[in-house]
Amino acid sequence: MEEISIGTALSREPGTVRGRLKVADFPDGTPMEIPVVIVRGSRPGKTLWLHGCVHGNEYCGTFIIHELLRALAPDEMAGSVVALPVLNVSAFHKNQRMSPFELYGGGDLNRCFPGQQDGSLTQQIAFHVYRHLKQYADCLVDFHTAMTPDVRWALYAAFPGEVGAAGEAIARAFGFHSTLAAAPDILGGSAMMAAAKDGIPGFIVEAGGKGPAFARATVVDAAERLRNVMRHLGILSGEVRSYGKIANFARFAWVTAPRGGLFQPSVRCGDTLDEGTVLGHYFDVYGAPTGEALSPHAGTVLAIHPGPLMGNGETLVHIGLEARES
Ligand SMILES: [Zn+2]
Secondary structure, eight states: OEEETTTTEEESEEEEEEEEEEEETTTTSSSEEEEEEEOSSEEEEEEEEEOOOSSSTTTHHHHHHHHHHHHOGGBBEEEEHHHHHHHSSHHHTTTTSTTTTOOSSSSGGSTTTTTTTTTTTHHHHHHHHHHHHHHOSSSSEEEEEETTOOEEEEOOOOOOOOHHHHHHHHHHOOOOOEEEEEEETTSSSSSHHHHHHHTTEEEEEEEESTTOOOOOHHHHHHHHHHHHHHHHTTTSSSSSOOOOOOOOEEEEEEOOOOOOOEEEEEOTTOEETTTEEEEEEEEEETTTTTEEEESOEHHHEEEEEOOOOEEEEEEEEEEEEEEOOO
């Protein structure tokens, strides 16, 4: 069996190993290290790579990975799971999206893959993670959140040929109805797109909201769907469950708020929109209604601003467009 060696985590035989991967340095000289878990099955097979907290305040994914890992038994597995539940660890500590030490470039780790060894802090983190991902992963699942607890959608790298077909099959095994076929020319620098370019099918799960805005039920449900992905990949035995059709959106739209104010949404994730559907209501500081937010598109709500405060130009709604149910 191929050895899997990531930082101090070294897996040579069936079982679970834990370790740390150094990705950078803190200003005080202590190493910036991230946790690594490798669960190797008793029989050979594919390697599923999972990571969370690419954005440091998206903790739901970390909990989903933990939930899955707790239930894995190496003697029931053919293949391996490599899990890095917290990639952007300095942002994770601060409950924020990007690293507090990334001062110049903006530092969105989801735009920095495959990384650069002598680049910005965040590019260096991406580099140290990605070289292992490229070496070992047969499939990547990357966990993110949006703004509210009811977020549940997914996207796969819809590249032509085998990688895209494999990504779609994995998306179906995960089975969130709201699923986007992400074209190769969008989301550049995400781990998913970098991996797809290297022939590794990738899949992003958007589940729950940032910070504490997620529910235990979402964690348990997503972990079960991951087990279905593992059955699909042959890492776990048993029949692959069908979750039914997926929407397979061709595109999405980020709609920003042209104005600010107190805001209360009136739609939820998964709701169907027509052009002109009322998305929410604005109020002034005296409590008087000051207007409605209207949807500029027909589609499905992937994410909605939770209020109560809307700043000018914030993301009001994220809409999946042109669903092709199949
Ligand atoms: Zn994210």
